[in-house]
Amino acid sequence: xxxxxxxxxxxxxxxxxSRRDFLVIAGNALLGVGAACTVWPLITSMNPARxxxxxxxxxxxxxxxxxxxxxxxxxxxSRPIFIVHRTPAELTKLQSSADTGLLRDPNSDVLQQPPxxxxxxxxxxxxxLVLVGICTHLGCIPEFTPQPGGSLGPAWPGxxxxxxxGSRYDLSGRVFSGVPAPYNLPVPPHHFxxxxxxxxxxxxxxxxxxxxxxxxx
Amino acid sequence: MxxxxxxxxxxxxxxxxxxxxxxxxxxxxxxxxxxxxxxxFGSLAGVMLVIMIATGIFLAMxxxxxxxxxxxxxxxxxxxxxxxxxxxxxxxxxxSFFFIVVYIHLFRGLYYGSYKxxxxxxxxxxxxxxxxxxxxxxxxxxLPWGQMSFWGATVITNLFSAIPGxxxxxxxxxxxxxxxxNPTLNRFFALHYLLPFVILGVVILHILALHQHGSNNPLGxxxxxxQDSVPFHPYYTYKDMFGLSVFLIVFAIVVxxxxxxxxxxxxxxxANPMQTPPEIVPxxxxxxxxxxxxxxxxKLLGVCALFGAIFIxxxxxxxxxxxxxxxxxxPVYKWVxxxxxxxxxxxxxxxxxxxxxxxxxxxxxxTFYYFFHFIVLMPFIGWFxxxxxxxxxxxxxxxxxxxxxxxxxAATRAKP
Numbered sequence: 001x002x003x004x005x006x007x008x009x010x011x012x013x014x015x016x017x018s019r020r021d022f023l024v025i026a027g028n029a030l031l032g033v034g035a036a037c038t039v040w041p042l043i044t045s046m047n048p049a050r051x052x053x054x055x056x057x058x059x060x061x062x063x064x065x066x067x068x069x070x071x072x073x074x075x076x077x078s079r080p081i082f083i084v085h086r087t088p089a090e091l092t093k094l095q096s097s098a099d100t101g102l103l104r105d106p107n108s109d110v111l112q113q114p115p116x117x118x119x120x121x122x123x124x125x126x127x128x129l130v131l132v133g134i135c136t137h138l139g140c141i142p143e144f145t146p147q148p149g150g151s152l153g154p155a156w157p158g159x160x161x162x163x164x165x166g167s168r169y170d171l172s173g174r175v176f177s178g179v180p181a182p183y184n185l186p187v188p189p190h191h192f193x194x195x196x197x198x199x200x201x202x203x204x205x206x207x208x209x210x211x212x213x214x215x216x217x
Numbered sequence: 218m219x220x221x222x223x224x225x226x227x228x229x230x231x232x233x234x235x236x237x238x239x240x241x242x243x244x245x246x247x248x249x250x251x252x253x254x255x256x257x258f259g260s261l262a263g264v265m266l267v268i269m270i271a272t273g274i275f276l277a278m279x280x281x282x283x284x285x286x287x288x289x290x291x292x293x294x295x296x297x298x299x300x301x302x303x304x305x306x307x308x309x310x311x312x313s314f315f316f317i318v319v320y321i322h323l324f325r326g327l328y329y330g331s332y333k334x335x336x337x338x339x340x341x342x343x344x345x346x347x348x349x350x351x352x353x354x355x356x357x358x359x360l361p362w363g364q365m366s367f368w369g370a371t372v373i374t375n376l377f378s379a380i381p382g383x384x385x386x387x388x389x390x391x392x393x394x395x396x397x398x399n400p401t402l403n404r405f406f407a408l409h410y411l412l413p414f415v416i417l418g419v420v421i422l423h424i425l426a427l428h429q430h431g432s433n434n435p436l437g438x439x440x441x442x443x444q445d446s447v448p449f450h451p452y453y454t455y456k457d458m459f460g461l462s463v464f465l466i467v468f469a470i471v472v473x474x475x476x477x478x479x480x481x482x483x484x485x486x487x488a489n490p491m492q493t494p495p496e497i498v499p500x501x502x503x504x505x506x507x508x509x510x511x512x513x514x515x516k517l518l519g520v521c522a523l524f525g526a527i528f529i530x531x532x533x534x535x536x537x538x539x540x541x542x543x544x545x546x547x548p549v550y551k552w553v554x555x556x557x558x559x560x561x562x563x564x565x566x567x568x569x570x571x572x573x574x575x576x577x578x579x580x581x582x583x584t585f586y587y588f589f590h591f592i593v594l595m596p597f598i599g600w601f602x603x604x605x606x607x608x609x610x611x612x613x614x615x616x617x618x619x620x621x622x623x624x625x626x627a628a629t630r631a632k633p
Contacts, residue, residue, distance in 0.1 A: 045275050045298050045299050045300050046278060049299065052297075
């Protein structure tokens, strides 16, 4: 900034830069560091505060009253979490090639679930499915539509239908081909602390899965 | 002359001459060469305004302007939000430092006669800024919704009930209810966010008015030619930056080591509309005016005196009848000025104490003297005082003081 006013009075430039050049560069560098240190607290104050982070602690859900075919919706980290108790018939259907042929990523190759849920039922226990209920297209909440057929056509095997832009997922949260959503619904870290109580937000003891590493919520 | 070698800057400047304008107003801008450190406080006030707006915007992102949640949300800022304590302490103490800077700036103007022709509007715009600052600071003080916030708001809004006839209706209108409550807090938050930008607008007018005739100076005589001036940059940009560094060190010491030095403990108790604290005091920067309010035993006259104490500053350019600007050459006014400074401090002390015993007497004497200074002393001293002879020019006065250095550009060639 200062150069235009008195560059002609700065005197002869020694080869490799004068003492003034050094002072100007060092001064501006220090000014830059100071500006960064000033701006940092302001910017980082917009990050989740400590109480918000504390509210993201794991939650326990009692599943003893959840009947086969039912879904409950709980909230973890401000997000809807679907917990489904799937019937044996639905579990059979998840493995039939007629239905998996309709899917974009039937084997859950994309990292949208922890390694312990990377299987055909995308869960720890086959009957209990835990999903983050946010459409991977633009963030709406897909509707639980377990009945096959109906208004979604004769080929509909039952699953999730997103009312915003028509994305479809099966009862493992796997996305169909030919819909706007690109990825399967995410599976959050979870494990069973006893037969009927699931803890959402915490990995099983032998896993170090980082939920932030998934492709997309 | 091109303002920059940069092609992009030249391209823009040819179409929108902002760079030429800035170069003209900040770089070439001729400034009296004899400004002392009291002239640093104008730019310091500008920096404080920027600091207050910047921290305020980030506080507003976390603050909850609801009577049920406001106190908790401020405590949440202090405990949970990343660096929330730092941002709030800067903002809270920043208000005090803003007033320190502006009051020094104001008394500087009074001492050196910076309000005299042709700078009357410059001065009056400054008084408008002080008024807006007081309103903004008062409403900001209400936002944490502590005991002092609530009862301060109650007392200050009740001042308007002194207006004959419509007073009660005005107060209800101000509150949006039958007492200070949630609607009051909501509107104070809205206005507390708005007014700083109004201040910013008036500051721009203040600077426009300043640059029309340039800064006054300690001698109070006009610049007569280039030998009396130096370009604003680098001479005063660097002097201002040096002053800013010293100021920020003091500011940082308070923010980091004594953040509650000027805070009122009562305001860390949540607002309770059913219990008034034993004593209600405003922040220190309003104490002098609070003392004037309480010194007058009549409610309406007290309110008139409170507002009159500020509004009388608008008339100062015409109350002062002396042709000489700087008190440096005014043997009588020079001392009277310091009596006014002492009076302001005494009134501040009175405002901090319960109106009992001697404090009432001192408050009344101080209030009387405050108005006596402006209404009687200022015009009469101007008529009777015989000022010292003024130096022929700034350059000559400066060189004489330095022991008769050779006339010419020696001083202007000094290293920045």
